[in-house]
Amino acid sequence: MTDNNNSFELSTSSLLTTLWGYRKILIIVGAVAILASTIAAFTIKPKFKSTAIIFPPVANQASKDLFTQMKQEGLTVFGETEEAEQFLQIITSRSLKDSVIAKLNLMAYYGITPEESSAKNKTYSRYDQSVRVMPTQYQSIIIEVLDYNPEMAARIANTVVDMSDTKMRSVKAQIAVKAKESLEKQLGNGLKEMQALEDSLRMVMLNGVVDLKEQAEQYYKDYTKALLANDKRSIAILEKQIKPLQLYGSKYKRYCDEIKQMAEQLTKLRRSLKIIEVEAEQSIPSQFVIDRAVAADKKAYPKRLIIILLSLLSSEFFAVFAIIVTESLRRIIKN
Numbered sequence: 001m002t003d004n005n006n007s008f009e010l011s012t013s014s015l016l017t018t019l020w021g022y023r024k025i026l027i028i029v030g031a032v033a034i035l036a037s038t039i040a041a042f043t044i045k046p047k048f049k050s051t052a053i054i055f056p057p058v059a060n061q062a063s064k065d066l067f068t069q070m071k072q073e074g075l076t077v078f079g080e081t082e083e084a085e086q087f088l089q090i091i092t093s094r095s096l097k098d099s100v101i102a103k104l105n106l107m108a109y110y111g112i113t114p115e116e117s118s119a120k121n122k123t124y125s126r127y128d129q130s131v132r133v134m135p136t137q138y139q140s141i142i143i144e145v146l147d148y149n150p151e152m153a154a155r156i157a158n159t160v161v162d163m164s165d166t167k168m169r170s171v172k173a174q175i176a177v178k179a180k181e182s183l184e185k186q187l188g189n190g191l192k193e194m195q196a197l198e199d200s201l202r203m204v205m206l207n208g209v210v211d212l213k214e215q216a217e218q219y220y221k222d223y224t225k226a227l228l229a230n231d232k233r234s235i236a237i238l239e240k241q242i243k244p245l246q247l248y249g250s251k252y253k254r255y256c257d258e259i260k261q262m263a264e265q266l267t268k269l270r271r272s273l274k275i276i277e278v279e280a281e282q283s284i285p286s287q288f289v290i291d292r293a294v295a296a297d298k299k300a301y302p303k304r305l306i307i308i309l310l311s312l313l314s315s316e317f318f319a320v321f322a323i324i325v326t327e328s329l330r331r332i333i334k335n
Helices: 002-021 023-043 061-065 081-091 094-104 119-130 150-206 212-229 232-281 304-334
Strands: 048-055 131-135 141-147 288-291
Touching: 002 023, 002 304, 023 304, 048 150, 081 131, 081 141, 081 150, 094 119, 094 150, 119 131, 119 141, 131 150, 141 150, 150 232
Parallel strands: none
Antiparallel strands: 048 141, 048 288, 131 141
């Protein structure tokens, strides 16, 4: 163990001695690296960063809230992972990129002419380099845009926010319109069925059954009194009045129960139709915009000091490596 430590100390001492002998070269390399990286850092055109933050809502929550009495389910219900992933898919889709590129005329802004070969791919490449979309641990979505023009960076970020909202509402509307047609058809059939039940109930009522429960109770009392009084005339009249209840009582009860059930179903269908109409119109935003992008007053790139330090360290590292290799070869050749 002692021999290994001595060998290590001698090697370290030898290395430091060797590097000290090349100190002028290392100083020159460092100075050249600082000078070159400084010139390069100041020749790089600065970029400005604008950031927008949005939260997706719970799916279809906004339209439901317009017709719900549950205040805790209000319009401030943020979406979870599933909704955030859906929104990310929309924001990163090619159709949304096309919409943003067309609205801001980014192809011309990037200096790309339609006549160029692979003009679209070049535009997409520049767009992807500038626009960065990231989910956060809080289920929100951050849209960062880097551009040479701070005003343009903010415009691109806000356009992505607006276009993603429009795109999401358009996608939902496609489904909502079809669902609306289906619900309207179901509601129409339900209304026809309700009308048929009401007509059947009306026929039963025309035959003397107006209120089954009240009539049965009253006839029972009157019939009991007539029997006790042995009033044959009243008994005959009451038996004639009770006969419709015997013939149509069960139908009356069945029609009333079916009408009640159908009324509940129609109420649910009407509520669903109201919700789906709002979804189809898509007049409610599909996202919560926490922060809209603003033009930055300070550059985000390049970080000149970091560039200079990294250049200095990397150049000195390679210089030391080259010195070690040179000295090792020299000793091998000498031996």
